[in-house]
Amino acid sequence: MSNIVPIAEVRVMAKSAAQSKLFSAKAEEQIFVLMLLAQSENIPPIKAMMAYDIIQGQPALKASEALARFMDCGGKIKWIKSDKESAKAEFTHPSSGSFEYEYTFEDAQDAGLTSKDNWKKNLKAMLRARCTSAGIRMSYPRCLNNMYLAEEVQDFEPVEIDEPKSEIIEGDIIPELDIKELKRTLTRRLKVHYNYNDAMIK
Numbered sequence: 459m460s461n462i463v464p465i466a467e468v469r470v471m472a473k474s475a476a477q478s479k480l481f482s483a484k485a486e487e488q489i490f491v492l493m494l495l496a497q498s499e500n501i502p503p504i505k506a507m508m509a510y511d512i513i514q515g516q517p518a519l520k521a522s523e524a525l526a527r528f529m530d531c532g533g534k535i536k537w538i539k540s541d542k543e544s545a546k547a548e549f550t551h552p553s554s555g556s557f558e559y560e561y562t563f564e565d566a567q568d569a570g571l572t573s574k575d576n577w578k579k580n581l582k583a584m585l586r587a588r589c590t591s592a593g594i595r596m597s598y599p600r601c602l603n604n605m606y607l608a609e610e611v612q613d614f615e616p617v618e619i620d621e622p623k624s625e626i627i628e629g630d631i632i633p634e635l636d637i638k639e640l641k642r643t644l645t646r647r648l649k650v651h652y653n654y655n656d657a658m659i660k
Contacts, residue, residue: 495517559593
C-alpha cells in the first residue's frame with residue numbers, strides 16, 4: 459500500500475497548518491511545498507512541520523532533525539566540549555569511521571557571524587549547531603539530502619529578488635486622452651451612423 463498522500467489532501471493539510479499558527483511557517487503555499495518535499499523523502503507531510511523551518515523563504519532542517527537522521531542512519535555523536543568558546547564532538551559512522559570536529563568562537567568571528575542577534579542570544583547552541591552540521595556533512599552527508607540547517611540559513615545574507623521590469627514597446631504608449639474631443643467624436647458617430655438625436659445621446 460502506498461504511503462503517498464494525494465495532492466488534494468496535502469493541500470488541505472497545508473491550509474489547516476497555516477490557519478493553526480502552531481508552526482514557524484505561516485504561508486500556506488510555502489507549507490504546501492514543504493509537505494511535498496517531505497513526501498519526496500518518504501516523510502509524512504505533517505511531520506515536515508516538525509522537521510523543517512522556513513527561513514528567508516527557503517526550507518531548512520532543524521539541527522535536532524539532522525542529528526536524528528544521522529543517528530537513524532547508524533551514526534553516533536559524542537560531545538566532548540560545549541561552552542561559549544567552542545563545541546567539539548566525535549562523529550562516528552560505519553561508512554567513514556570516527557573523527558573529532560571542533561567549531562570555535564574564533565571560527566564564527568572569522569566568518570562574521572558573532573555580531574548577529576542569534577549568536578549573541580544563543581552562542582552555545584549556535585556553536586553546537588555549526589559543529590553538528592559540519593560533522594555530519596563530513597561523516598555521512600547523504601542523511602541531510604543537500605539541505606542546510608536552520609541555524610546556517612539564519613546566517614545567510616538576505617537575498618534581494620529583482621522584480622522583472624515591464625518592457626515598454628514603442629507604439630503601445632497611449633497618449634493622454636482629451637475627454638471633450640472623445641465626446642464630440644462619439645456624438646458625431648452616433649448621429650451619422652445610428653441616427654441618434656440629442657435626447658437619445660443624453
